[in-house]
Amino acid sequence: MNTSSAKPLDGQIALVTGASRGIGAEIAFQLAEKGAHIIAAARTQGGLEELDDRIQAIGGSATLLPIDLGKLDEVDKIGPSLAERFGKLDILVANAGMLGPLSPVTHIRPKEFENVMTLNFMSNVRLVRSVDPLMRTAPAARGVFLTSLLAQKPMAYWGPYCASKAALETFAQTYALETKETNMKINAVHPGIVDTKMLQGAFPGGFPGATKTPEQAATDIIPFCLPTCDKHGEIILL
Ligand SMILES: NC(=O)c1ccc[n+]([C@@H]2O[C@H](COP(=O)([O-])OP(=O)(O)OC[C@H]3O[C@@H](n4cnc5c(N)ncnc54)[C@H](OP(=O)(O)O)[C@@H]3O)[C@@H](O)[C@H]2O)c1
Numbered sequence: 134m135n136t137s138s139a140k141p142l143d144g145q146i147a148l149v150t151g152a153s154r155g156i157g158a159e160i161a162f163q164l165a166e167k168g169a170h171i172i173a174a175a176r177t178q179g180g181l182e183e184l185d186d187r188i189q190a191i192g193g194s195a196t197l198l199p200i201d202l203g204k205l206d207e208v209d210k211i212g213p214s215l216a217e218r219f220g221k222l223d224i225l226v227a228n229a230g231m232l233g234p235l236s237p238v239t240h241i242r243p244k245e246f247e248n249v250m251t252l253n254f255m256s257n258v259r260l261v262r263s264v265d266p267l268m269r270t271a272p273a274a275r276g277v278f279l280t281s282l283l284a285q286k287p288m289a290y291w292g293p294y295c296a297s298k299a300a301l302e303t304f305a306q307t308y309a310l311e312t313k314e315t316n317m318k319i320n321a322v323h324p325g326i327v328d329t330k331m332l333q334g335a336f337p338g339g340f341p342g343a344t345k346t347p348e349q350a351a352t353d354i355i356p357f358c359l360p361t362c363d364k365h366g367e368i369i370l371l
Contacts, residue, residue: 140168146219148172151229153180155329159351165193174198202256212263222267224358225276227257238292253297273360278305280321309366318365324350325371
């Protein structure tokens with residue numbers, strides 16, 4: 134057997150949500166480069182297939198999971214289906230997110246506010262509930278929740294996004310407290326200001342400052358996905 138090609142995450146299973154583009158696609162690719170089998174979740178089949186092509190081109194492997202994570206009953210099915218196929222989950226990157234309306238909170242329709250809370254917050258609550266037994270089964274599971282600086286420093290007209298990320302951060306910290314006697318490490322990570330479709334949606338004329346590429350953001354986030362990460366319950370601002 135040729136052991137010289139052994140990779141640090143060989144045999145590990147990584148679920149990355151929002152893997153069809155942006156930061157999530159790059160995290161998935163870089164985890165695959167390190168040898169993890171990727172479960173890539175998002176709605177856009179074409180984006181997932183593009184990622185799959187890139188992963189296959191480097192000799193990696195992925196399972197595509199086309200799913201609308203806003204449909205919470207569908208989210209509940211993820212854990213059981215991963216249990217059947219893989220029996221454990223080593224890495225969870227809860228990255229899928231949406232910006233939602235940028236408007237005064239009093240002008241936002243309840244349903245629009247709810248959609249943002251559902252995807253950015255509740256879908257992660259349901260996802261954790263679904264995959265927690267699989268993470269406990271893994272020898273050193275790592276969970277990374279993509280948050281934003283705006284969770285702690287809200288900005289006018291960004292109400293749904295700020296509130297949903299604040300809820301997500303508190304949830305991640307609570308989950309970390311409840312898993313401190315396990316082998317798991319759970320953290321929330323703000324990736325920095327990253328040039329993606331989401332940022333372009335918020336600043337159609339271009340962000341007035343320095344930005345990172347999704348590749349750079351992913352490289353900065355990967356250490357929190359690895360068994361060597363010893364941080365737990367932290368909010369990391371990159
Ligand atoms: N970019 C930044 O500067 C920045 C800063 C702070 C935090 N973040 C956070 O980083 C994460 C990634 O953001 P990004 O900038 O890479 O955004 P992005 O380019 O808009 O990507 C968002 C990802 O989430 C997926 N997604 C959206 N709605 C979904 C749904 N209903 N079901 C399943 N997947 C869904 C999208 O896939 P589909 O559309 O194919 O479903 C896409 O893969 C987000 O949580 C964001 O809040 C970003």
